[in-house]
Amino acid sequence: MKVPSITAPSNLNLDKKKGSAFLTAAKKYKLLYLMIFPGLVYFIIFKYLPMGGLVIAFQDYQPFLGITGSEWVGFKHFIRLFTEPTFMMLLRNTLILFALNIVIFFPLPIIVALMLNELKNRHLKSWIQTIIYIPHFMSWVIIVSITYVFMTLDGGLINEVIASMGFKKISFLTSPEWLRTIYIGQIIWKEIGWSTIIYLAAITVVDPQLYEAAEMDGAARLRKTWHVTLPAIRPVIITLLILKIGSTLDLGFEHMYLLLNSLNREVAEIFDTYIYTAGLKNGQLSFSTTVGMFKGVVGLILVMASNKLAKKMGEDGVY
């Protein structure tokens, strides 16, 4: 009987210690904790509170009646979403573009970073870097407009060149088969330079001794890249991949909305553009909330799955 009576107070003590430990830590690092504060407030106000608005997905939401006054309709909007023929089209387009993003775009900055790393001429290296990351600062409106000017049938530069070589002009902008190429091409052009920065930073912290050791073992350049540099930046790659998957279905509303037209809709309409037209332009607030919620849930599942997978493979994951 004595044992529990001894352990109980000691447990209490421990708890107290824990509490006071937090307090002392908070006191000690009060500046750091203060710095968390704005971020915390931001997330609460802009990310967590609005989640309450998701209830309108289960209502026939009428703004003037408000959430409390609107009629509850259960899963009506979900049923509509899953049974509408557009759903399969949206899912297919979104997933294909997502896959293109991961398979084609994701590895490119890594390759570019490795290549830049091999450049010994520092000036040339920084020059190339600057050139390729400038497009990141342009808005999609500008990039899509530039593409239009180059690719239009009525006097676009690319089509003029094609015509002058005796071939038939290609209607890039209105053919469904060109949409994905143009989409991923624009992303590569805009983002490749910017995305290399983080990999280049990761490469700089690789221990030079590892290279020296590899050299002693007779490794050539390619071998060193493969066996030293790449494994060294692997955690960074995995982390970025998981983060990328997290924003899975955020394919860039603005980008796609600008490319979308009546002729390429079958491949270009994605969840983002659909939510915009259904919700903001047509005022179907409940329905578009449903679509958005579905998108969010799929994204969450994908992140959790890929994080788990990464941990299984012995990596750290993001959380």
Place this chain on the structure above:
Amino acid sequence: MKKRWVSMLACVTVLSTLLSACGGDKEAEKNAAVADENTPLEITWLNILHTASPPTETIKKLLEEYTNTKLTFNWVPDASKEERITTALASGELADIVTLTMMTNSSVRSSLKSGLFWDVSPYLDDYDNLSKIAPEIREAASIEGVLYGVPFQKNLARSGLIMRKDWLDKLGLPVPTTLDEVYEVARAFTEDDPDGNGVKDTTGFGDRSDLRYSSFKTLSSYFGTPNGWKVDESGKFIPEFDTPEYMETLNFSKKLYENGYLAQDFAVTAKTDQQQQFAQGKTGIYTGMVDISSLRTLSQDLQEGLELVPINKISNGDGKYHIWSEGSGVGGLMAFPKSEVKTEAELKRLLQFVNDLIDEEAFMLMTGGIEGTHYEYDENGAYKILDKELWQADVQPFSSSRPSEIAYTLKDANPEKQLANELIRENDQYAVFDPTVPLDSATNNEQGTELAKIITDATFKYIMGQATEDDFKKAVQTWKDSGGSKIAEEYEAAYKLTQK
């Protein structure tokens, strides 16, 4: 996207609660102002802006003086009206007067039907100018027989073609009166080098990615296609794209496109680009007579010897003319939300204000500005703008806010513009109405805009040769199956009620 929007919604909700909490004093003030006829009434007006920037204070001050009010405008750019108006309706961030132009938009319709706005029909006849609003206009502007605001009165049909008269003359072609002749002009403008520079660098028909306000709908009404819907003898509703005339228009446009007589990238061209192409002499036919003076302004210093001719009468060879009417002469509503306009007295004072805007003096302020500064009448009594830039800055934004555009007729000193104005008036005789304008369909309110995409896409594809007639028929069937038939039934039912 979604996250951002939901957060926006939340913010707006929070804001509006805050605002309504501290709006008490203002309310009292307003009531006091209503009670006292001599103090200017404070009016807020959520209005659509059709120009690049809001107007200066000059005209506003004079209008305030004339109507004994104090005006605060909340301008919504036309390009973003869909998002802005729907969010304003959704958040209840409204004003005393709300300009609603998108009468077919589902959220506008549902908010009107939900009783958010005053029914003005019992009051109109108490005011000189408002009582003159024709019964047809009142009916067209109503939803299920209720008039939720003062209708903007416009000309019944404003559409028509504009052609390069100098090119026609150069090629020895007459001004076309039939569709075959229009086709011939498009061909000649493309192939016979109308600008005489020896290079084949012109396209007959300019167009843009809009089936309604650009060429397609106008051409289709020349073919005799019904406007929106056709009602047969038995009261059945048939959508316009399920008629042989629509198919004829499709084939006509397809032939133009295939032969290169129609701008090849029209499906991705914006209005400003279409106007630029015309102004630069790349195209020779433009749809939309109202734009005649802006086309001339744009082409200044670019096209020497430019002459324009507006055309309204084109027949399908049978000598009969038709032109589709936008909203049966209703350009939208000036609606008064019950959340802002609390009492009947306030409503009456606001109606008085709208009524005063139709008075000749206010009409001229909003049309031409100040006589002697912005405009003058020449020796023939024709109206002429003196300083275009000043007029654009001070007056132009108000011109589309006029409750009535048809109250007074001005003679324009610019002969092209004057002719276009006359032709628009002449269009009244040939106007084809959309029978569904005063009717309501729940399915259309909910899904109509989404469903319309099916037909729009199929139409573009057919014209550009990416779809066959079978594909188009299939699209029509898909439209019917996914809710179109239901819309037709609902319109039929609503129509029967009005016929009784």
